[in-house]
Amino acid sequence: MAARRAIVVGSGPNGLAAAITLAEAGLDVVVHEAAGTIGGGMRTEELTLPGFRHDVCSAIHPLGRAAFDRGVEWLESPAALAHPFDDEEAVLLHRSVDETAATLGRDADAYRGLVRARWYGLEPWQLLRAFGVRGSLRAVSSAERVAQRVFATDRGRAFFAGTAAHSMLSLRTRPSAGFGLVLLTLGHVVGWPFPRGGSQAIADALAAELRELGGEIVTSSPVDELPRADVVLCDTSPRELARIAHLPDYARSYRYGPGAFKLDWALSGPIPWRDERCAQAATVHLGCTYDEIARSEHVPGTVPPFVLLAQPSLWDDSRAPTGKHTAWAYCHVPHASAVDMTDAIEAQVERFAPGFRELVLARSARGPHELEAHNRNLVGGDLNGGLMDLRQLYTRPVARLVPYRTPRKGVYICSASTPPGGGVHGMCGVAAAKVALSDLR
Ligand SMILES: Cc1cc2nc3c(=O)[nH]c(=O)nc-3n(C[C@H](O)[C@H](O)[C@H](O)COP(=O)(O)OP(=O)(O)OC[C@H]3O[C@@H](n4cnc5c(N)ncnc54)[C@H](O)[C@@H]3O)c2cc1C
Numbered sequence: 001m002a003a004r005r006a007i008v009v010g011s012g013p014n015g016l017a018a019a020i021t022l023a024e025a026g027l028d029v030v031v032h033e034a035a036g037t038i039g040g041g042m043r044t045e046e047l048t049l050p051g052f053r054h055d056v057c058s059a060i061h062p063l064g065r066a067a068f069d070r071g072v073e074w075l076e077s078p079a080a081l082a083h084p085f086d087d088e089e090a091v092l093l094h095r096s097v098d099e100t101a102a103t104l105g106r107d108a109d110a111y112r113g114l115v116r117a118r119w120y121g122l123e124p125w126q127l128l129r130a131f132g133v134r135g136s137l138r139a140v141s142s143a144e145r146v147a148q149r150v151f152a153t154d155r156g157r158a159f160f161a162g163t164a165a166h167s168m169l170s171l172r173t174r175p176s177a178g179f180g181l182v183l184l185t186l187g188h189v190v191g192w193p194f195p196r197g198g199s200q201a202i203a204d205a206l207a208a209e210l211r212e213l214g215g216e217i218v219t220s221s222p223v224d225e226l227p228r229a230d231v232v233l234c235d236t237s238p239r240e241l242a243r244i245a246h247l248p249d250y251a252r253s254y255r256y257g258p259g260a261f262k263l264d265w266a267l268s269g270p271i272p273w274r275d276e277r278c279a280q281a282a283t284v285h286l287g288c289t290y291d292e293i294a295r296s297e298h299v300p301g302t303v304p305p306f307v308l309l310a311q312p313s314l315w316d317d318s319r320a321p322t323g324k325h326t327a328w329a330y331c332h333v334p335h336a337s338a339v340d341m342t343d344a345i346e347a348q349v350e351r352f353a354p355g356f357r358e359l360v361l362a363r364s365a366r367g368p369h370e371l372e373a374h375n376r377n378l379v380g381g382d383l384n385g386g387l388m389d390l391r392q393l394y395t396r397p398v399a400r401l402v403p404y405r406t407p408r409k410g411v412y413i414c415s416a417s418t419p420p421g422g423g424v425h426g427m428c429g430v431a432a433a434k435v436a437l438s439d440l441r
Pocket residue numbers: 009010011012013014015032033034035038039040041042056057058059060061062063064221222223224235236237240244260262330371374375376377378382383384385414415416417421422423424425
């Protein structure tokens with residue numbers, strides 16, 4: 001296959017993973033990236049002040065940890081996640097199931113039953129198989145159902161709800177429970193790590209691997225017409241693919257999900273958590289009760305919002321000048337919403353960390369429109385590349401046995417809008433590249 005030429009449109013984790021898979025098979029690969037820098041959702045930039053490096057999109061990588069090992073220095077906080085309350089101690093997600101269960105009080109045994117010890121030592125891609133029949137039924141359920149059936153306390157239900165909210169689905173919608181189960185299990189199997197230097201380090205490591213294999217990456221190179229090559233893989237939204245391939249009917253009924261409103265702060269010191277246990281975790285979920293989180297996810301944009309916060313600079317001194325810190329946070333908002341959630345998010349942080357606002361040296365605020373302007377794959381601010389409900393989990397972006405193929409021969413879609421969906425893991429890219437290679441043979 002040495003003479004075959006492949007073009008990959010987009011340098012997100014899926015584009016780069018696809019490019020590496022094609023280059024390993026002997027193809028000549030060129031990646032075209034619209035932005036001035038590589039990485040898509042793995043970019044790290046000085047969004048606020050000089051010397052403060054912020055992850056523009058992804059920050060925490062339970063999925064990426066398993067997929068990308070070469071050239072990345074992975075860091076872990078003592079606890080993966082803290083879930084604080086107004087008047088009780090925070091629940092902490094530790095590597096150890098027992099240590100985690102110990103922070104859940106009366107729900108300790110329920111938690112042990114939910115994340116069974118036989119999952120230890122498994123690779124993440126074996127997770128679904130490892131759920132077994134009962135676990136798989138739970139995984140395709142709504143978070144509301146699992147929270148009510150499994151946990152006796154609001155403490156347990158709220159903790160579970162926070163992890164399920166990563167689905168960007170209403171907690172009443174299936175399979176929101178599955179997102180919680182997978183993330184909790186990964187917390188025990190690989191942790192919730194983050195790369196030293198920010199997500200950009202993953203992009204740079206993948207780019208280095210591709211170049212070692214002879215591949216090339218061209219930045220500031222937006223593709224507006226399908227290029228000519230033996231295979232073309234598009235790490236793009238289906239909407240963008242329809243535009244550049246002149247396929248107006250392609251994936252027309254594909255549904256995008258809610259958007260995100262994101263804040264990044266340059267801080268003069270660490271966040272002054274009222275519950276000091278929150279300083280043990282790189283990720284903090286700010287939503288307190290089950291009802292509060294459920295309301296916020298059912299009607300994105302509700303105040304107070306459920307806030308997902310990351311504070312990697314506590315363990316990574318490359319993120320900010322000495323003694324200073326960065327923090328990253330977002331909440332879910334309606335698709336393409338123009339509502340400014342800055343005050344609502346900061347009030348939620350202040351609720352659990354009085355005095356937080358006094359530490360803010362500068363902030364960057366990005367709603368759905370700014371996120372989409374930064375990366376055209378974030379349609380309406382949807383960070384999963386399309387709704388991940390049961391109907392679109394595997395039939396994304398079209399209901400075909402092999403959804404990576406498109407109506408154009410030799411043209412494939414490989415972004416998070418294909419199975420298995422959003423997150424920095426590269427699995428969509430690898431799967432699409434394998435289909436393209438088998439079609440070439
Ligand atoms: C605010 C936010 C927080 C997130 N947090 C996390 C997290 O903590 N952990 C996690 O795992 N995931 C997280 N994600 C999700 C993750 O970033 C995405 O799911 C992932 O990046 C998708 O990868 P991709 O390769 O499909 O597309 P992307 O990473 O979006 O990359 C697509 C690339 O293609 C380029 N492109 C598109 N069209 C064209 C064109 N016509 N020509 C040339 N180039 C083009 C774009 O410029 C972009 O660089 C987050 C996302 C956001 C927005």
